[in-house]
Amino acid sequence: MTSDVADEAPKSPLWLDDIRPGTSGEGFLEKNLRNSLLFVKRPSDRLLITFDNLANVGDERPEREPWAFKFASDEGLSHLGVMAHVSDWYRDEALIERFQSLARDGFFDGYKRVIFAGVSMGGYAALAFSSLVPGAHVLAFTPQSTLNPDLVPWETRYENGRRQDWTLPLSDAAELTATAGRVNIFYDPYHEPDQQHVDRLSGDNIRIFKCWFSKHKTAVFLRKIDALKPVMSHAIFDELEEGEFYRLYRKRRNLPWYRGSVSGYFRDTGREELATQFDKMFRRRMRRKKRKAEEAAEKTATLAATTAETDKAAAKAPAKPAAKPEASPAKPAKANAKTAAEPAKPKRREKPEHDCHIIAPLNAGGKAPAKQGKGSRLIVTTMKNEGPFMLEWVAYNRAIGFTDFLIYTNDCDDGTDQIGDRLQELGVVQHRVNPFKKGDDGPQRVALRASHREDVFKNADWLLCADCDEFLNIRVGKGRLDDLFAAVGDADAISLCWKLFGNSGNIAYEDALITEKFDYALGETEYPHFRSLGLKTLVRNNDKFNRLRIHRPAFHLDRGDIKWVDGGGQPMPDSYLDGGWRAPVGVSHDFARLHHYAVRSVESFLVKRDRGRTNHIDDDQGMDYWSSMNFNTTRDTSIHARLPGLRRELKKLLKDPELNRLHTEACTWHRAKIKELLARDGWSEFRDEIIKVNAAPVFENC
Numbered sequence: 083m084t085s086d087v088a089d090e091a092p093k094s095p096l097w098l099d100d101i102r103p104g105t106s107g108e109g110f111l112e113k114n115l116r117n118s119l120l121f122v123k124r125p126s127d128r129l130l131i132t133f134d135n136l137a138n139v140g141d142e143r144p145e146r147e148p149w150a151f152k153f154a155s156d157e158g159l160s161h162l163g164v165m166a167h168v169s170d171w172y173r174d175e176a177l178i179e180r181f182q183s184l185a186r187d188g189f190f191d192g193y194k195r196v197i198f199a200g201v202s203m204g205g206y207a208a209l210a211f212s213s214l215v216p217g218a219h220v221l222a223f224t225p226q227s228t229l230n231p232d233l234v235p236w237e238t239r240y241e242n243g244r245r246q247d248w249t250l251p252l253s254d255a256a257e258l259t260a261t262a263g264r265v266n267i268f269y270d271p272y273h274e275p276d277q278q279h280v281d282r283l284s285g286d287n288i289r290i291f292k293c294w295f296s297k298h299k300t301a302v303f304l305r306k307i308d309a310l311k312p313v314m315s316h317a318i319f320d321e322l323e324e325g326e327f328y329r330l331y332r333k334r335r336n337l338p339w340y341r342g343s344v345s346g347y348f349r350d351t352g353r354e355e356l357a358t359q360f361d362k363m364f365r366r367r368m369r370r371k372k373r374k375a376e377e378a379a380e381k382t383a384t385l386a387a388t389t390a391e392t393d394k395a396a397a398k399a400p401a402k403p404a405a406k407p408e409a410s411p412a413k414p415a416k417a418n419a420k421t422a423a424e425p426a427k428p429k430r431r432e433k434p435e436h437d438c439h440i441i442a443p444l445n446a447g448g449k450a451p452a453k454q455g456k457g458s459r460l461i462v463t464t465m466k467n468e469g470p471f472m473l474e475w476v477a478y479n480r481a482i483g484f485t486d487f488l489i490y491t492n493d494c495d496d497g498t499d500q501i502g503d504r505l506q507e508l509g510v511v512q513h514r515v516n517p518f519k520k521g522d523d524g525p526q527r528v529a530l531r532a533s534h535r536e537d538v539f540k541n542a543d544w545l546l547c548a549d550c551d552e553f554l555n556i557r558v559g560k561g562r563l564d565d566l567f568a569a570v571g572d573a574d575a576i577s578l579c580w581k582l583f584g585n586s587g588n589i590a591y592e593d594a595l596i597t598e599k600f601d602y603a604l605g606e607t608e609y610p611h612f613r614s615l616g617l618k619t620l621v622r623n624n625d626k627f628n629r630l631r632i633h634r635p636a637f638h639l640d641r642g643d644i645k646w647v648d649g650g651g652q653p654m655p656d657s658y659l660d661g662g663w664r665a666p667v668g669v670s671h672d673f674a675r676l677h678h679y680a681v682r683s684v685e686s687f688l689v690k691r692d693r694g695r696t697n698h699i700d701d702d703q704g705m706d707y708w709s710s711m712n713f714n715t716t717r718d719t720s721i722h723a724r725l726p727g728l729r730r731e732l733k734k735l736l737k738d739p740e741l742n743r744l745h746t747e748a749c750t751w752h753r754a755k756i757k758e759l760l761a762r763d764g765w766s767e768f769r770d771e772i773i774k775v776n777a778a779p780v781f782e783n784c
Contacts, residue, residue, distance in 0.1 A: 116174050118165045120148055122155075127194035128318055130159045131211070133204035134166040136240075149204060153311060159318070160193070164207070171229055172207045173246035173253075185214045195219060195263075197318050201301045202226065203243070209255035209265070209283075216261040221317050223268045223301040227256040227279040234282075237275060256282040264289055266317050268304070270296045272347060284456070289541075291327050292624070295334075295343035303340075307333035324540060328625025332641040336368065351444075367437065438639040440646045442653050443571030450564035457543035459563055460486040462533045462630060464516065464526045467693050468550040469496040469748025471682075473735050474595055474728070475550045476510065481727035482556060483563035484546075486538050490516035490529035496751040501744045508738060512538050530630055539623075545630050546620045553597055553677045554578065555721045566620075569673045574626055575635060575646040577654060578676040579665040580616040581606075584714035587778035588683040591756060593749045596679050597721050597728065602714035602778045606671070613710050615664040618676050633663035649674040677721060680711040684773055685756045692759055705772065714778035 108123040132149045148163020155161075166172070190196050196218040198208035205225025212218045227233075229240055230248035237244070252258065259265050267283065268291045269276045276298060280290065296303035304310040309330040316322040334340040341364040348357035461484050465472065476487060489511050491499040502513030514536075516529050530547060533539045544563070548554070559565025570576055586602040609615050621627055621635040626644060628636040637644050639659060646654045650670020658666075681687045691704065736742045759765045 112180075114167075114176065116166075116168050116170055117172070117177055118167070119162065119180070120151075120165065121162045122160065124155075124158050124160050126159050128159050129162065129190065129193045129196045130154050130318065131162045131164075131196065131198045131208075133164045133172065133198075133200035133207035133211070135201040136166075136169055136203045139166050139169050149201070150199060150314070153314065157315065157318070166203070169203070169240070169242045170246050171203050171226075171240070171243040172211075173243075173248065173250055175247075175250055178251055181211055181214050190215045190218075195318070197221060199314070200225070202298065203240075206255055210252040210258055212262050212265075213252065213258035217263045219263040219317065220259070220265040221268075221314060222266065223304075224270070224273075224276050224298050225255065225267065225279065227282045228254045230254065234279070236278060239275060256284075259283060259285055259287065262287055264317075264321065266291065266322060268293055268300050268313075270294060270298070270300060273297050281456070289322070291322070291324070293331065295340055295347065297343060303334070303337075304331075306339060307331070307337055309333065324623065328641075331625055332638070335364075335642055336371065341365075347444075370437075436639040436659070438637075438659055439643045440653050440656050440659060441643045443573040443645040443647060443651075446569065446571035446651055448568035448571065450559055450562065450568040454483055454562065455564050455567075458486050458538070458541055459484045459544040459546075460488060460538060460542035461546050461548050462488045462490075462530060462539070463548055463550060464490045464492065464529045465494070465498050465502075465550055466492050466525070467494055467496045467498055467689065467752075469494075469498045469501055469745070470591075470593060470752045471550055471596060472498060472501050472748070473732060473741070473745055474597070475553070476505065477731035477735055478553055478597060478724065478728045480510075480731045481724060482554060482561060486542060487511035488514070488533055488536060488538055490514050490525065490532070492516045492518045492525045496748045496755070497744050498748065501741065501748065504738070504741050504744060505735075508735075508741070510735070512536065526632060530632065534629060539630075542623050544620055545623055545627075545635075546618065547630055547632055548618055548676075551596075551679045551682070552580075552618065553679070553721065554674060555581075555677050555724070556674045557671070557720065558673045561724050561727075566674050570647050570651045571645070573645045573647050574622050574624065574637075575644065575654075576620040576649065576674070577617045577634060577646070577658075577665070578620065578649045578674050579669050579671060580614065580618075580678040581671075581675045581718070582614055582711055582713050583677055583679045583718075584712040584776060584778060585681050585683055585687070586714060589685060589773060591683050591685045591752060595725070595728070596682060597677070598725055600679050600682065601717055601719050601722075603677070603716065603718045604713045605716050608713075608715060609665075610713070611710055612664055614713075615669075616678070617663055617665055634658065649676075678711075681708060684769055685760075686752070687772070688759045688765060688769060689752060689755050692755070704768070705775070708772045709775050712772070712776045714776060 109121045110119075111121075112119040130150065132151075132154075134149050138146075138149065146165065148161070148165050151161065151163055164172070164177070172178075184190065196215050197220070198212040198215075198218055199221035200206070200208040201223040202225065205222035206227065206229075208220050208222050209225055209227070212220050226237065226240075226243075228248065229237060229243040229246070230253055231237075231244050232248075233254060265283070265285070265287050266289050267280055269280055271277050271280075271292050272294060293300045293303060301310060304313060307330070312330055313322060313327060316326060341361060345357040345360050348354070348360060461479060468475075479487070487505075487510070489502050489505075491502050491513065492515070499513070499515060502511065505511040506513040514529070514532070516525055516532070518525050526547075539545070546554075556562060556566045558569045566576065567573075581603050583600050583603040586600040588599060592599070604610070604614060617633050619634045621630065626637050626641045628638050637659065644659065646658065648654060648665070648669050648671075650672035652668075652670045655666050682690070687708065691707075736745065760769065
């Protein structure tokens with residue numbers, strides 16, 4: 083009888099031990115009709131404020147606790163939890179006034195960090211109520227920005243929420259995040275309603291973490307792969323970085339839910355064959371994973387059994403006297419000398435073992451929006467004595483949609499570094515001095531390694547390593563990055579083949595637009611040697627991305643297949659996962675091509691030769707380089723369609739008097755350098771020789 087009574091006794095909530103009389107804990111419970119507030123104070127400099135989700139409404143269990151209560155308890159956080167009793171999206175005047183009074187009374191003061199967190203309905207509340215505590219951080223999983231029908235008429239999922247009073251304060255979270263600290267948003271970009279809400283959010287403090295194929299259950303999805311707690315811990319105690327998040331998120335590959343989501347997406351979009359293929363690959367990988375685990379367990383068991391048998395035999399064996407060690411015969415000194423003189427044979431590089439493949443992106447053939455999309459598109463570059471050409475390059479790339487520039491300069495004489503400093507002061511670029519040191523493997527590689535540590539790099543959505551003589555000519559839509567992205571779909575990388583442009587008959591240096599003045603190049607499908615097949619690669623900075631290289635990125639090959647295409651949207655061969663920087667046979671340039679103005683005018687080439695190559699310091703840029711890079715086969719003026727946008731951006735830059743002065747001085751230095759070089763022994767003769775090599779048609783007709 084006693085045991086029956088004990089079994090039927092109601093359970094006590096975990097938080098009762100924190101605030102009940104007789105304990106050392108501090109806090110309060112405020113019960114209301116539409117919601118309740120529970121506060122537990124712990125010896126912590128962090129305060130976590132959580133809002134229940136729609137799924138918690140109607141939970142009448144005696145042991146009910148606020149969302150994330152156990153997490154806060156385990157982490158030792160002070161915790162204010164709002165428990166929802168109705169699905170009103172916290173459009174409760176009394177609740178809003180209560181939070182306002184808490185703010186006025188200094189309740190949120192004294193903490194090193196205050197964090198608002200919630201999921202869906204709770205995510206909206208976290209965004210909105212955080213505005214009452216300037217500087218507060220936010221963790222919002224699949225949040226709505228508002229349910230005001232006038233603002234989001236397309237949001238029809240939550241009819242009860244739409245009927246609430248949206249004239250009350252804190253009604254539009256999209257207008258309330260400006261005063262917050264870091265706002266972390268987690269959602270599935272393929273879930274259209276959630277994407278539309280995220281599109282309404284803006285500001286430098288917004289950090290987006292894309293949880294592909296988690297649909298509207300992102301928080302549950304993260305919990306299933308053991309990522310939710312570490313994600314929250316990082317965001318609360320330090321900062322959650324993209325690299326760490328996507329490292330955690332790669333565990334999705336082993337989640338059956340993920341398989342169902344991906345294959346379901348394929349089927350919903352009419353790609354049954356891809357869905358079936360993905361299902362088979364997933365199951366094959368899981369069988370292989372299971373088999374490896376079983377083999378490892380079997381080896382461990384065998385080793386344990388062998389060790390036990392050995393120990394048992396050793397215990398039974400009689401003790402033997404220790405044998406005297408026999409002296410080893412000395413090896414002939416001559417043989418030793420011969421062995422030492424033989425060079426070690428280099429180890430053959432073996433092909434890495436992985437089950438990763440290159441696959442086609444989804445949603446190819448789309449149309450870009452009229453307005454440029456959100457996100458950072460970063461170019462990392464190295465420069466030395468590029469002053470006369472620098473502003474055109476920056477202006478052009480701004481015109482086509484690049485938002486950020488990380489420029490490393492080394493040992494400049496013409497003021498390139500000063501132009502970089504001024505552009506940084508104007509907020510246009512990030513400039514870093516990168517002096518060449520003897521023994522380093524080139525300024526470009528040194529700069530690329532350093533770039534990974536920069537915030538502008540970590541926060542970028544797209545990355546490209548490009549030089550000041552390379553211009554991306556996008557041939558689709560309006561010639562913007564958004565048009566290229568829409569054309570190729572959700573690619574992880576886009577490799578763009580060089581098109582080598584010659585001096586186009588220009589001998590003397592002029593302060594004129596490179597993209598306008600130099601219009602003779604190789605034919606569209608003309609590849610006379612390996613250099614004409616060179617690639618540069620735009621790469622998405624997601625969880626699959628590992629590091630940026632000069633021509634092509636490195637990927638984490640254990641995080642799923644790579645959607646890698648060429649400039650025409652064709653998937654690259656699988657072999658590129660393991661290496662290669664030249665374009666494959668049949669490379670397409672339908673959507674984009676990288677124009678490479680490697681030589682410019684004859685006289686400017688003299689300065690380039692004197693400067694030395696960015697990555698191959700000891701290589702002479704003489705006749706061989708000119709012969710292999712100066713081609714004037716056909717005329718190509720396709721990039722001239724971008725000239726109006728380029729001129730607009732360049733005009734904006736040159737409006738700055740200091741920048742204008744520095745540009746003029748760089749051009750003056752360039753002319754003086756040409757004059758100095760032509761006065762050196764042999765340089766005038768060199769100029770006369772290269773004029774004749776692969777000359778443009780204008781010279782052949784003279």
